[in-house]
Amino acid sequence: MDREKIVEKYDVVIIGGGASGLTAGIYCGRARLNTLVLEESLVGGIATNTWEIENYPGFPESISGTGLMNLFYQQAKKFGVKFKLTNVKNVDFSGDVKIVETFRNRYEAKAVIICNGSKPRLTNAENEQQYIGKGIAFCATCDAASCTGEEVLVIGSGDAAIEEGMFLTKFASKVKVSIIHDEGIMDCNAIAKSAALANPKMEFLHNTVVERFEGGEEMNRVILKNLKTGALVPVDCFRCFLFIGYIPNTSLYKGIIDMSGKGYILTNENMETNVHGVFAAGDVREKFLRQVATCVGDAATAGVMAEKYIAESEIFENIIMNGNGIAYIYDASDAEHREFLEEIEKLEAEYDEYCCHKVDTYKSQGLAKRLCKTGHCPSVVIIKNGKIVKVIDEEHLSKKNIEENL
Amino acid sequence: MSKEVVLDCLGEACPIPLVKSEKAIEKMAVGDVLVVQVDHSCAMKNVPEWARKQGYEVEVEEVDDGEWEIIIEKTK
Numbered sequence: 446m447d448r449e450k451i452v453e454k455y456d457v458v459i460i461g462g463g464a465s466g467l468t469a470g471i472y473c474g475r476a477r478l479n480t481l482v483l484e485e486s487l488v489g490g491i492a493t494n495t496w497e498i499e500n501y502p503g504f505p506e507s508i509s510g511t512g513l514m515n516l517f518y519q520q521a522k523k524f525g526v527k528f529k530l531t532n533v534k535n536v537d538f539s540g541d542v543k544i545v546e547t548f549r550n551r552y553e554a555k556a557v558i559i560c561n562g563s564k565p566r567l568t569n570a571e572n573e574q575q576y577i578g579k580g581i582a583f584c585a586t587c588d589a590a591s592c593t594g595e596e597v598l599v600i601g602s603g604d605a606a607i608e609e610g611m612f613l614t615k616f617a618s619k620v621k622v623s624i625i626h627d628e629g630i631m632d633c634n635a636i637a638k639s640a641a642l643a644n645p646k647m648e649f650l651h652n653t654v655v656e657r658f659e660g661g662e663e664m665n666r667v668i669l670k671n672l673k674t675g676a677l678v679p680v681d682c683f684r685c686f687l688f689i690g691y692i693p694n695t696s697l698y699k700g701i702i703d704m705s706g707k708g709y710i711l712t713n714e715n716m717e718t719n720v721h722g723v724f725a726a727g728d729v730r731e732k733f734l735r736q737v738a739t740c741v742g743d744a745a746t747a748g749v750m751a752e753k754y755i756a757e758s759e760i761f762e763n764i765i766m767n768g769n770g771i772a773y774i775y776d777a778s779d780a781e782h783r784e785f786l787e788e789i790e791k792l793e794a795e796y797d798e799y800c801c802h803k804v805d806t807y808k809s810q811g812l813a814k815r816l817c818k819t820g821h822c823p824s825v826v827i828i829k830n831g832k833i834v835k836v837i838d839e840e841h842l843s844k845k846n847i848e849e850n851l
Numbered sequence: 852m853s854k855e856v857v858l859d860c861l862g863e864a865c866p867i868p869l870v871k872s873e874k875a876i877e878k879m880a881v882g883d884v885l886v887v888q889v890d891h892s893c894a895m896k897n898v899p900e901w902a903r904k905q906g907y908e909v910e911v912e913e914v915d916d917g918e919w920e921i922i923i924e925k926t927k
Contacts (some may be wrong), residue, residue, distance in 0.1 A: 448853055475917070486899075487896070516923065527914070528913060529907075529910055529911070529912050530899070530909075530911035530912070531909060531910030531911065547910060548908035548910070548924055549884075549908070549922060549924070685882075735909055
């Protein structure tokens with residue numbers, strides 16, 4: 446049954462078509478990189494679960510999550526980004542060519558940006574799927590204002606549930622909180638707990654879980670079940686917020702990409718993962734705030750870093766590692782480093798068969814790290830016939846020492 | 852050898868593409884691929900939704916502005 450997979454080559458493959466994936470697409474497309482976005486179902490991601498986005502700058506009249514994501518999508522398409530709606534089956538990031546496989550294709554990319562996001566944990570109660578985005582919400586920051594003067598229900602008692610619940614009390618007339626634990630027990634931190642208990646707008650329904658969601662076109666009632674008595678407790682509410690945790694969509698990368706204990710991808714501030722050429726952006730990252738606005742920032746960085754990485758790869762392979770060379774790794778902002786440039790220039794004049802490369806680390810460490818593991822500067826790397834034969838560190842750096850190794 | 856069947860549903864509104872897809876895949880063998888061409892955005896949603904529910908592999912590609920190819924592999 447295994448058919449031959451169709452191989453397609455791209456500069457960048459972006460996995461995930463939510464706010465991050467679309468933004469990364471915009472940046473890569475605009476940098477004229479041949480870019481593919483792979484999205485499992487429909488573009489827009491989790492932001493499309495939100496009716497109204499009121500805190501995304503540039504839209505003072507607010508905009509629906511779907512509306513905003515459609516604009517992102519149009520913008521990415523304008524820059525020639527290609528989209529395929531299918532899920533990724535397998536990845537192989539071990540080589541310089543990054544491989545991403547779907548059931549039909551094998552995509553070969555120079556760089557990959559992981560934008561899989563995370564999904565809210567669901568209650569799995571009756572009618573839940575039907576009312577997601579139609580009464581069931583996942584983000585108080587996003588949807589609180591639309592709840593002004595209304596009664597809402599919050600499910601959960603962790604930090605997110607209680608803190609977001611308190612935030613909701615600024616808008617809603619009443620915030621009921623369904624908590625699975627016994628009276629007095631909440632999963633949140635102690636400060637949040639005491640503040641919540643003192644909040645007159647909050648009411649706690651202990652020992653309860655969701656049995657079913659009810660309503661017409663939109664949800665308007667949640668039936669809770671008391672775990673101790675078995676009694677059903679109907680709660681009329683305008684919105685029901687689920688704060689029972691998020692699950693990052695990272696199972697594909699287990700054992701390949703470094704993650705936090707909860708499965709979020711670890712990156713540095715340049716969105717680089719532990720694997721060269723693989724970046725991560727947005728909700729899938731281990732970070733503090735998960736919003737469209739923070740996704741956009743992450744993805745802009747990831748897009749630019751991917752572009753830089755590809756450009757550096759080309760310089761590295763086609764210029765530096767081509768024939769014989771002397772690569773001087775230095776920091777152009779350092780006067781002493783600049784001084785030694787003269788010696789390098791002398792060598793360049795004296796040794797015709799060697800090509801001199803001045804690798805400035807001031808803006809990017811990328812090339813330096815490819816030449817020597819530490820990327821430490823100043824240092825000189827000697828290349829013969831496309832192979833690194835010697836790394837001379839700061840301590841041993843002299844014209845004489847370089848010449849001895851030529 | 853598995854085969855690929857192209858189903859032209861261009862110009863056809865819901866639920867015709869879905870009904871045609873269901874009928875077409877019935878006649879196909881496991882491992883075969885059905886490519887449904889649609890230009891109604893509702894078919895671009897309900898055909899993949901149905902196919903995924905069946906447990907088939909699905910890929911959707913916008914081949915032209917407002918024109919999609921839904922690629923379905925009959926996996927069982």
